[in-house]
Every structure is written in C-alpha cells, then in structure tokens.
Amino acid sequence: MQRLRDSFTFRKSTTLKTAHEEFLKSLPKAELHLHIEGTLTPAQKCAIARRNGIKLPYESEADILAAQNYIGKDAAEYLKNFLAFYNEGMKILRTAQDFRDIALDHLRVCGAENVRYAEISFDPQPHTDRGVAFGAIIEGLRAGIDEAKALGVEAQLIMCINRDMPVDSAFRMLEDSKPYRDRIIGFGLDSLEEGNPPTKFLDLYAKARSEGYRLTAHCDVDQTDAVAHIRDCLDLLKVERIDHGINCVEDERLVDQLLERGVCLTACPTWRPSDTMPRRMDRIRVMHERKLKVTINSDDPGLFASGTLGAMLPAVAAEGRFSEEDLAQLMINAFEGAWLPRERRDAYVEEVRDYLAAWKRARI
Ligand SMILES: [Zn+2]
Structure with a gap:
C-alpha cells in the first residue's frame, strides 16, 4: 500500500503539465458538478468516524488513501472498487453537524x-436508508452553505437520485424533500x-418538474447507448443541463440540438493516480470549439x-491547449x-x- 501511494506522488509531481497558473489562481470560478460525499478526504473520514464512534476498516489515513488510490487490474475493477469505497466512505455521516462540516470544509477550499x-449535489437515499433523517442532511448542508457566505462563496444544492436504487425509494425522497423545497434548487x-x-425515471422527473425543481441528469462517459441517453434526457426527462454528456460529440445533430437549446454540459476531466494527465480533454476541446456551453468540474475531489x-x-489548461480567453470562457459558461x-x-x-x-x- 505504501508503494502505491509513493508512486502516485511521483507521477503527480513529474508528469502532469501545468499552464496559466498565475492567471488561474484569481480567475473567478464556478463549479456545477460536485458531489458532497465525494469531497471527503481521509483526514475528514477519520475525524468524523472518531466523533461518531465508528470503527473504520482502515488503520490510518495512509491506509484510506492507499485504498482509494487502488487501481485494480482493469477499468471495470477500478470502477467497482471506486464505488464500493465511495459508498463505504459515506457511512460515517450521521448527524446534521457532519453534513455542515463537510459542506463548510469544501466551501473554505472554494x-x-x-x-x-x-x-453541490447530494445523494439522500443511501443516508436515509441508514436511518439519517432527511432534515438532518438538509439542515446540515444549508448551515455550511450559509456560513460560507462570509467567505465570499455562494452555493446551492442539487438533490440526486441514485439511479441503481428502486424508483419507489426516489419517490419517497421527493416526498421527504417537500418541507425543504425552497432550500434545494435542483434535481439530478x-x-x-x-x-x-433515463426512461426508468419518466414519472419521477415529471413530478420533480411539476414541483418546480431545475432538472439535470448524469449521462456518464462511454456508457452503453450514451448518445441515445443524452437525447432521452433532453426529450423525455426534459432536463436543461447534462452532467458529463461528452459523448454528444459523436452526433452532429445532437450537438446542433444542444447548441440550439443552450444546454449546459458539466464535463469532468478528472484523473486517477494511474493517469498521467487529465482525461477526456480531446472531446472537451471539441465541445469548446463547437461553442457548446461546456464547463470544467471536479466531480469527487x-x-x-x-x-x-x-x-x-x-493541468486541464495545458492538456486542452486552452488560452486565457478560453479559460475565461469556460468559467463564463459555468456562471451562465x-x-x-x-x-x-x-x-x-x-x-x-x-x-x-x-x-x-x-x-501590455
Ligand atoms: Zn458526478
């Protein structure tokens, strides 16, 4: 485990290119695709677990880092491990204070x-299934958001369905959210x-729409029927934003449709320890050149x-060969x-x- 972590540090410091660092430091930024449960660092996990009297299946922060950096033998194994690790990690969140703390910690970095x-997206279902009250999640996250205003950071919440869970459970989530409707801007x-x-969620999206939520949906990269899913999200779920969605470049008509409707696409050129550079930049570059409203996001930082x-x-600027004007435009896309x-x-x-x-x- 130690060896894996060391090799990650080595790769990160020697192979990732950087560009426009000074310009980027103070550039006003916005981020539209970020999961609060994915912001948890090993140190936060240890601290919150200790506070809640939960025994983690790791001995130290270094062990947690090694587990999250585990690459596996192929992409499928990596994804399986990543999701298992992700779901395991969020189990330490129990109280409104936990949610307030992780929101505020992240917004301090912002x-x-x-x-x-x-x-900020959050996934209520796994939490409420563990017995956490919906109100505790919202009260906590909103408290963190309210406190962060003093830091000059503004934030809003997007409530997300876990698409692999039963639709009934998502309807219950929508019901639970009613008393907090004015504290959640979006539905994902x-x-x-x-x-x-997407067709699994037609009725659910119709209900969320009728309740006035702004609508988005993940269309993950290189999935089976990726292009058809983007179309279905636009035409059937009637979303106004797509999370990821970079497979759209495979279909000219779809690109035209996205341009016509001014749909925002939240791309995530994130990278794993095994990668030597930001991923997916070729397609994100094409999206930018086609003048799609594409944005850059950290997803699970x-x-x-x-x-x-x-x-x-x-590193994204270097790999995407983005000029300062391009980088400013990417942020304008996010604010718009x-x-x-x-x-x-x-x-x-x-x-x-x-x-x-x-x-x-x-x-000059
Ligand atoms: Zn995401």
Missing part, C-alpha cells in the same frame, strides 16, 4: 481558490447508468488524484449555466470579463 459559486440523477436508463477545481485547472437569477449570473460573468481585461492590460 474560497481559497476563488470559486465564487458552487452547485447519478450512480450506475448500466441497466438504469476528495477521491480523485485531480483534486479540487482550482488544483486541477492548470448556474441556476441563479439573471442579474446574479450577469454580475459574475462581468467579474470574469473584467478580470480577463485587467490581466491583459497589466501585460
């Missing part, structure tokens, strides 16, 4: 990286796509080697795709434009 706005769909296509948005952007009132979005976009202009002036 503050340090000048991530001005974040839409994540977890295992294989065998759980506590679990991937790529880390948080601010940490991953220099944000589920905020028009004037708030415009104000953030203006901030990005002003920053870019001031940066250029300083270098």
Whole structure:
C-alpha cells in the first residue's frame, strides 16, 4: 500500500503539465458538478468516524488513501472498487453537524481558490436508508452553505437520485424533500447508468418538474447507448443541463440540438493516480470549439488524484491547449449555466470579463 501511494506522488509531481497558473489562481470560478460525499478526504473520514464512534476498516489515513488510490487490474475493477469505497466512505455521516462540516470544509477550499459559486449535489437515499433523517442532511448542508457566505462563496444544492436504487425509494425522497423545497434548487440523477436508463425515471422527473425543481441528469462517459441517453434526457426527462454528456460529440445533430437549446454540459476531466494527465480533454476541446456551453468540474475531489477545481485547472489548461480567453470562457459558461437569477449570473460573468481585461492590460 505504501508503494502505491509513493508512486502516485511521483507521477503527480513529474508528469502532469501545468499552464496559466498565475492567471488561474484569481480567475473567478464556478463549479456545477460536485458531489458532497465525494469531497471527503481521509483526514475528514477519520475525524468524523472518531466523533461518531465508528470503527473504520482502515488503520490510518495512509491506509484510506492507499485504498482509494487502488487501481485494480482493469477499468471495470477500478470502477467497482471506486464505488464500493465511495459508498463505504459515506457511512460515517450521521448527524446534521457532519453534513455542515463537510459542506463548510469544501466551501473554505472554494474560497481559497476563488470559486465564487458552487452547485453541490447530494445523494439522500443511501443516508436515509441508514436511518439519517432527511432534515438532518438538509439542515446540515444549508448551515455550511450559509456560513460560507462570509467567505465570499455562494452555493446551492442539487438533490440526486441514485439511479441503481428502486424508483419507489426516489419517490419517497421527493416526498421527504417537500418541507425543504425552497432550500434545494435542483434535481439530478447519478450512480450506475448500466441497466438504469433515463426512461426508468419518466414519472419521477415529471413530478420533480411539476414541483418546480431545475432538472439535470448524469449521462456518464462511454456508457452503453450514451448518445441515445443524452437525447432521452433532453426529450423525455426534459432536463436543461447534462452532467458529463461528452459523448454528444459523436452526433452532429445532437450537438446542433444542444447548441440550439443552450444546454449546459458539466464535463469532468478528472484523473486517477494511474493517469498521467487529465482525461477526456480531446472531446472537451471539441465541445469548446463547437461553442457548446461546456464547463470544467471536479466531480469527487476528495477521491480523485485531480483534486479540487482550482488544483486541477492548470493541468486541464495545458492538456486542452486552452488560452486565457478560453479559460475565461469556460468559467463564463459555468456562471451562465448556474441556476441563479439573471442579474446574479450577469454580475459574475462581468467579474470574469473584467478580470480577463485587467490581466491583459497589466501585460501590455
Ligand atoms: Zn458526478
């Protein structure tokens, strides 16, 4: 285990290229695709487990890091291990204070990286199944979000269905959320796509829509029927955003449709310890060139080697051959795709434009 961790450190420090680091540091940023359960670091897991009197199946933080960095013999084994590790990790979350702490800890990092706005996804079903009250999750997360305002960071919540769980359980979640409707902006769909296509959720999305939620859905990368699933999410679930969705570049008509509707796509060029560079950049570059509203996101920053948005952007800029204008545009895409009132979005976009202009002036 020790050897794995050392090789990760070595790879990260010697092979990942970086670009525009100075420019990126203070660039106003937004992130629309981030799972709060995926922000948990080994240190947080140990601290919260200790507080809740839970015995983790690991001896130390180093052991947790080694387990999350375990690559496996192939991609399928990696994914299986990753999800098992992910689900195991969230079991330590029991109280409103746990949820408040992880939200605030993450938003503190956002503050340090000048991530001005974040839409944070959370998965209620695995928590409520363990006996955690829906209200404790929301009260905790919202407390963290409210406290982070003082740091200059604004955030909203997206409630996600675990698509591999029974639809009945998702309907119960929607019912549970009623008293907290005004504290949750969006409704999404994540977890295992294989065998759980968008058509499984038609009635559920119709109900969420009727309750006024903003709608998004994960269309994971290179899944079976990936392009058809994006279409189904747009046409049948009537989402206004797609999480991932980068297989859209395989279908010109779909790209035109996404452009026409101004759909925001939240790409995640995250990388694992075994990768030498950000993944999927070729397709994200094409999306950017086609002027799709594509954004860059960290997805599960506590679990991937790529880390948080601010940490991953220099390598993403290098691998995507993005100029400073391109990077500013990617952030403008995120602010324009944000589920905020028009004037708030415009104000953030203006901030990005002003920053870019001031940066250029300083270098003439
Ligand atoms: Zn995701």
